[in-house]
Amino acid sequence: MLTKPRSAPRASNTSMYAPNKRRRLSPLMIIGISVPLLLAMIGVGVVVVLPYINSHAAAAVPNPNCTLIVPANALSAQGLATPYQLVAPDAAANGPCNEANPNQGAFVQGTIFDPATNTFSIYSPLVIDKGTQPAVVPTAPKLPANAVVGLWFGFNGTNLTLQGAQGNTLRNARCVNGLNQSVFGQFAYCAAGRFFQVVNQAIAAGKVTIPALGMAKDGMPCMTSRDFGLVDMDQSDNVQTQYLANANGQTAQVTTANQAQLANAITLGNPSDNALLTKFVDPALGCTPWMAPDLANPGSMALSMALDEIQANALQGAPMALVPLGDPMTLNNANPSMQKTTMYRRGVDQTPATAANASTKTYCMNLLNIGAPRIQKDMTMTINATSPAPAVANSLFTFLVSRFNMAFGNGGLNCTGLLNVANPAAVTLDGNGVAITGTITLAGATTGTGTGTGTTTTQAATGSANITLDPNAGNAALSLKVSYPNHNNAPVVVSIVDSATAKTLFSQQINTDNNGQAALDSAINGLQGLTAIPNTWVYNVADPNMNNTVVGTGNVVSNGTTGAATLAAAPAAPAAGTTPVAGTTPAAGTTPVAGTTPVAAPTTVTSPAPPASAGQVTPANAPYNKVSKKKHHMW
Template identity: 55%
Template sequence: MYDSSRRARRRWPILVGVSIPLLLLLIAAGVVVLPHLTSRAADDNTDCSLIVPPNPLSAQGLATPYQLVATNPANGPCHEANPAQAAFVQGAILDPRTGQISIYNPLVIDQGTQPAIQPTPPKLPQGAIVALWFGFNGDNLTLVDNNGSLRQGRCVNGVNGSIFGQFAYCNAPAFFAAANYAIRSGRLKVPPIGTAKDGQPCPTTRDFSLVDQDQSDNVVTEYLVTADGRIAQMTAANAAALQGAQVQTNGSDERLLSIGLDSALGCTPWMAPDLADPGHMVAALPLNELQAALYQKQPVALVPAGDPMVLNNGQPDLRKLNAYRVGVDQAPVASLNQASTATYCQNLVNIAPARLKLDQQFTQASPSPDAGAANSLFTFLAQRFVTTYQELNCQALINLPDPITVTTDANGVAIDATINVPNGGGNGGGNGGQGTTVNCSVNGRVIQGCSGTVTINGAPCTFTLDQANHQVVIQCTRRGTVQPQQG
């Protein structure tokens, strides 16, 4: 039985009351418009399925709309135009000759309907390595096979009949392997993360000042929704043709960084060409994760064993944890102890409160990603930390009270927060602070920050510095021993 015990989270819904031409103008001017929350109806079915088209990694497969349908029709229908039920697909293409990455976001429509504008198949480079990632604004999204499409796409929805929930991917490990090889060979240049307005390194998706209980989830894809509920890809041409259409977004950690926090802190997300929208660049999950893997300093936030998306019937599951990790370019672990949730919680306490307080001067004046949860980006991040601390059971695991207290109004919207920075909580630099750098040496090779991968006796070994417990975790895995389950 699929694991549906994961607690539902608030999601960013459709952008209300902003016309497409105005939206494009604001984006061009560097102004980020964030959506207004539309409350989820009590009877919305939040368990939906997505029919994956045949040959999803081909040009034709990328341009074939995915079809959204209720997993159990008895619980009500699923509609892509409903912000509480919308599913999203993000695609990335790597050219093996040049090492360059481009983005193409396939479309999602309701089963049995037609798109507002039919997608055009992208022109893929010879030997292109294509991968897909999925996001969902409901609770549980199940990928459904269509004439062998899940096998053809090497799609992973979870393991042992237990799905991740809002997340899935196809062919991601192969894509990241090729991208990392291109980086090492110098063909793919990853831009540095830069310095934020607060003087600290810009945050990444693996920064403890940004992560929550289920980090590295969902995507940055946007769609257009017409008044009659038809869906189209978000492109300049489609926006011009569909006057009055609204923008549908996927609330995600990836989007929070690329669209919300980067803008507030004066940082610039890594973007790549959008093959569906010539001349335009877009942010994407794989870009965020590759950049984080390269530049995030210790301590690095990696999916912990207690992440709700990797639990199986409420219990830690090593196979599911590793299946998720390899889908977002994170090293698998040999045991659950190497993905300690207690260590994760300790790093959260050490890093996040100080950085959130340091950045309050910038985030308090920035709009909230979810107006139904908080009245500013600052209070949104504060209430998100509180939820994370509760969801991961941090207080019990590390015997420390939550350092952040949130004040809400009569509607439950966070309107203020008090942050008590724990003693020794650092300087707010979520990207490692200014402390002494510890390096490791293996057979004469220096590993900066004791974080990286080397080969020892023919096996790839990952070094991770666990500052909370003052130790270095070394995990050596023979290739092929950690295999996520398909489907």
């Protein structure tokens, strides 16, 4: 869809694009606390929540809204080599836009698909200030015949608006900047829809080889850009592109030749969720990202947002994190928009948004039940890993905890309000405002209507089981139904357990549909010699995304060779000395029923002392360390 260039935002009390509002702000700014009190609190190492606030931009603050001029024939080899031009449409009132300013830089990433060889390559076009020349003129790439090119954009400010060099430039390149005058903010794309369509057709035909995710050091699959252990309030935004900048602010592509020619140049980067995954989380967990040849730098490989999304679309297990309606980049005048969310998803290879698959509440539940436990589980590996932003957090672990806190809080997706639970993530700041410890507090499987007081309940799954025994054949026909609200397209494990012998008679993982429903017709084998169904059988449903916590259980009521069970939520633990209901969590000192998983009591894990590398700038994070902390997060 063609989006028109947007004029300078007008001040408005209702528009999310009002110039006096900054959507992505610092995790280190505290609401309602005076500066002396804040300093005193930080000085004693108090644990604080990291809220989102709006602030009036001071005159010294760089202009947060910039325009990027897209060259003609942007999808051609010559168009890729033609520098994009950054400019401020409201420079007289709010100041200029400069690519070398780490708070204003725009970045472009191109991914090319060769339909003849079914392979990929990368080329990142250069961005310069309008009216200037590049430090080194880019060389046009040699594209394969019938190449399919997609372009993706990232921005370090607040709102980036695309403008065509000619009247038909954006239309010809199929550029999407948002919905009408409501831009996405830090993200845009050109020809992404066609790119993914062609690639997905080749994948369906078995022509494209997608690298396996591999197993992480924590014993779980390596993460993708759609893993709830990685995503935040606005997933799949920005790109991994970097540029060089000389002392005059002129820029060049990052190539071996340019680095030799511009020996004293600094590296500019675009903090992104994909860079967080591929440059920090993957190395910490022993995982390897998918890369492709860099056409601008022969002999080298490059990362790509498009490759990340293709791999995630193919290999991410359920539940898959998809852009929710509450994502701030898809809001239209501060209101959820199904159309704008679908437009954003189209640019990152995701299915169109529907009420069933774009629920922010469901997204929040998955952050709580899957994301927070994964961050906690990986602490021993991430606590000693390089922080993406040493000025914000002293390790990868404390950075991830800070980021989760903001996404989950009422300044992010407002998961605390939607689920009526406490934020499970908190950090302790030092005197410089750097997060030095992180705390994840888990309370088992929390319902969407939980109290948030630390008590533990389980999300209720309902349903039924009908069993018909055939004594002559030594098996039983089994018909199961499950309804698991707010867990659409998610895995569940259904099982039949004999509580008298602690033997699992049947167990199988199935997936719910778009409405959280699942059904299964199967058989229980190995029942030779059994003439009637015993009343000791139990029908259980467990959630593998919550460490196989039992979320529904029902006793099988026998009527000779037939039996039936009705699921109910797994009740809380009984008091000491009482007899637990089959399939539920027993109290301390009692014996759990075979085949069930006790619901975890609230647990708190706090990071140990900071690593020796705390706060250090490394080659991995140097391009991002100077980015303004006026965003709600840096990735």
